[in-house]
Amino acid sequence: MTKRMIIMLVLVTVVFGGIFGMQYMGKKGMNAYFDNMPVPPAAITTTRTLQQTWQTQIEAPGSITAVNGTTLTSEAGGLVTAILFESGKKVKKGDLLVQLDSADERAELARLQAQLDLSQLNSKRREKLYGLEAISKSDVDTSRSEVLSAKAAVESQRAKLAQKDIRAPFDGTVGIRQVNLGEYLPPGGPIVTLQSLDPVDIDFDLPDQRVGQVEPGFPVSVTTEAFPDRSFKGEVLAIEPRVDPATRNFKVRARVPNPDLMLRPGQFGKVRLDLPVSQNVVVIPRTAIDYSAYGNAVYVVHKKKQDPNAKPAEPMPGAPPPTDLEVTQRFVKTGPVRGDFIAILDGLKEGEEIATSGLLKLRNGQPVIVNNDVTSKPVAEPTPPQG
Template structure:
């Protein structure tokens, strides 16, 4: 019985020892394969570092202002008796807008006019008597003064009477009227907004280092959100001679034709200021740049470095051999300049002709093997346009 038990224990030990031994050897071979296996290649698109000739330009944000714009008000108070315009109407300089009740002023004007006529008749009689030497020079001078004072009173009352007719101070487009017939308005109360829209100005600011680069007459091109497909042309009208001490910026004003009244005061615009000459730069696609808190970098595509002493992985039974990859990427920090269209200028850190990864940046790291493909590659341009649906 004891001999049989010993034989059973030996057999069990041999069987389980063989199983665990095979498992151990399999794990060892798998670890060796994984350790020697190369990093999986990432599929990317790539673009070349190109030398480009860019025209000199500055870009800024501006706000449109009218050449003339105001809230039309009244100098005199009174009851509105007539309104001669509609909201949104275009008017010419001098067009009547609102009439106020002027019965009292008109009556006073007629009274003063009658007094002035009487004073003029008295002056004419005194003049004849003075020529006949029937009165003194002082009496004649008093009559002349009375006549002149009467005329001045008529003119002053005429000006007050004219204030009861509110007219457009310049040609432009009216806004929404704010008064009604029968309403009493006080002096200074707004009646309607009036804007002169053609031409129209745009104000913008630039850093002080550009004050020697811009001059009146330089051309500008403006884009607005309301008309993304259009570009409005104009030129610099004036450059502010003073630099703001708080921001170290200076102001410019450009003027643009606006015959269709597409641009409005207060509108936001992106301004491109054209400067004389051009400059040679190195440029890469925007999609190639990796922005991080520790710097701006790109992944440069280069020939894969092969270590002749590195062990070659042996394929596992039943598994295909790893594909051969000829390229890898190296992360490199660069210094970038301004952007234009789909490209960004590179000031330092890269050379002309080098290839940089333009897609799949999130899955890349140093010495990452890559496979370059043209599938899904974007066509970069200096003047991109929204895709048509």
């Protein structure tokens, strides 16, 4: 009985050992198969790095201002008796825009003019009497002083009367009027804005590291969100000689012709300032950059290192054709951007082949297939298609 039990235990052990052994060998073989299975290649487009000569440029945000711009107000108060302009229209320097009631001022001017006339007559009479030695020299001097005082009073009243007529101080375009006929306009009350729109100025700040690099006359170009496809050309007009100690920036003002009146005071503008200095840089398309939290990288395409002792892999049914190319990720230091190109300050050399599309499928050692049949050519100054 004991012998039979031992034999049965041995048989059970052999059977279960064989089963577990077969499972172990199957898993080991499957893992070895997947470990040695070739990685399918990814299809990408590529380009070679170029060396270009770029003119040094500075970009900065700016604010557009009018060469002359103000809100017209009244020095004197009074009822509005005439409005002689239309909102949004152009006006010339000296054009009469608004008239205030000036009846009292005119009456006072007439009274003062009459006093002036009388004082002038009295002065002439006293001159004659003085010639006849009928009066003293002090009486003549008094009469002359009275004439001068009367003239000053008349001129002062004429100035007060002129304040009742609001005129354009310069050529420009008026905004929306803020007064109505019959309305009482207090002293300093706003009437309308007046802006000179051609040309316009744009003010922008530069860091103090740029002191001495910018001079009046340097060309600038301005783009706005309202007209992103159009660039407005101008030149540097003036440079603030003082650096702001709070921001360590200095202010620059450029002047831009605006014959179409497309630029308006208060608009935000992006300024590009061209410096008369050029440099040679290695450039690549912007699509070739893989941006990540660890830094900017590119995938460099090169041939695989072949093991002379390795056996060639047998092609699998339905698998893509074999390739001898692979990619290596390389971190780079990027620089300024020009259109579709970006400058590489460190990490690449001229002539290296890099991937420009399909970056999400790539990793170090990834085999790739290059297909450049359908690819767009990057340009430094892209323009949108017309029509």
